[in-house]
Amino acid sequence: MPRKGGVVVYLPQGHLDHLGDAPAHAAPSPAAVPPHVFCRVVDVTLHADASTDEVYAQLSLLPENEEVVRRMREATEDGSGGEDGETVKQRFARMPHMFCKTLTASDTSTHGGFSVPRRAAEDCFPPLDYSQQRPSQELVAKDLHGTEWKFRHIYRGQPRRHLLTTGWSAFVNKKKLVSGDAVLFLRGDDGELRLGVRRAVQLKNGSAFPALYSQCSNLGTLANVAHAVATKSMFQIFYNPRLSQSEFIVPYWKFAKSFSQPFSAGLRFKMRYESEDAAERSTQG
Incomplete structure (x- = not known):
């Protein structure tokens, strides 16, 4: 830019x-x-x-x-x-607490959740208490218009993985996201979590x-x-x-x-x- x-x-x-x-x-x-x-x-x-x-x-x-x-x-x-x-690499170096993931069919299904890569979750989200049987927390993230979205972040499954569950389907439906779109999460120096979306190129x-x-x-x-x-x-x-x-x-x-x-x-x-x-x-x- x-x-x-x-x-x-x-x-x-x-x-x-x-x-x-x-x-x-x-x-x-x-x-x-x-x-x-x-x-x-x-x-x-x-x-x-x-x-x-x-x-x-x-x-x-x-x-x-x-x-x-x-x-x-x-x-x-x-x-x-x-x-x-x-x-681009220099810009990313200035924003280390950020990840972007292309959504899969599972990520956008009505009854599914959003699977977050472990390294991305540990870098961008607040730390979980892994001593708990089912570590979880509530995340609050603002979109580009200042609207707050609440998600349940949980670490579960076999093998265990990071998921956003409660609140995720509402976000997908409201933003009309489909498989192939991408979601970005960014944690600023103030700890505030923000998110945005990128539409699939072929839909433009x-x-x-x-x-x-x-x-x-x-x-x-x-x-x-x-x-x-x-x-x-x-x-x-x-x-x-x-x-x-x-x-x-x-x-x-x-x-x-x-x-x-x-x-x-x-x-x-x-x-x-x-x-x-x-x-x-x-x-x-």
Whole structure:
């Protein structure tokens, strides 16, 4: 996610891909917007959709003038402009008390509970008294909207395992969770427990993100963006990097670094990338 005060490159074509089936009148002519725009991040406001709990950001961007871009390009070329990005692993290192689990059919069944990996339970939840025959406790976790959810955390079974029982089915039903969705638990430094959900990628579509797509008739229209770029004035967009394969907000250092890689038609390559669970994966093409 872009940081306030940072410099990014805005890619209009990627934004169009992000909007998907946006009304035709929302898109300006190709000549109205350059292929890429250097911008300063003026503000970042985080939101969560009321119906899906999907998180997204409202970015306020200000096109940079040519002199600033020239100085940044020179700094990059002489090596003084370092990477101001942060990897997924570094972000997870700052949030050690967190786990994410993809829900199974058992986790989402009406009469089942939520099976929690032992290491995740011991790291994220308050400690259980294992001297008891059936160690258990009540957990209270807040979702992204501040709603409190109460769960019974118990350690039982053969072999023994950590389960969330009472209260879990109500949470699944209210959030309309299905197998393949993911649940995240996070314990802050203050000990407060928070939780969120991630919808399965294959279920994503425009209708699931009304706030993102309402921008077509609101402050984020590409027509407004084209005018803002032409007049060097601030514009606002909604941004969810998980919604589209096309990144349209790229850190400046990453954009500049890409020019040092020689690519030619027909070249085969292997690309390494980071997934949301902090694992490093690769693909070939």
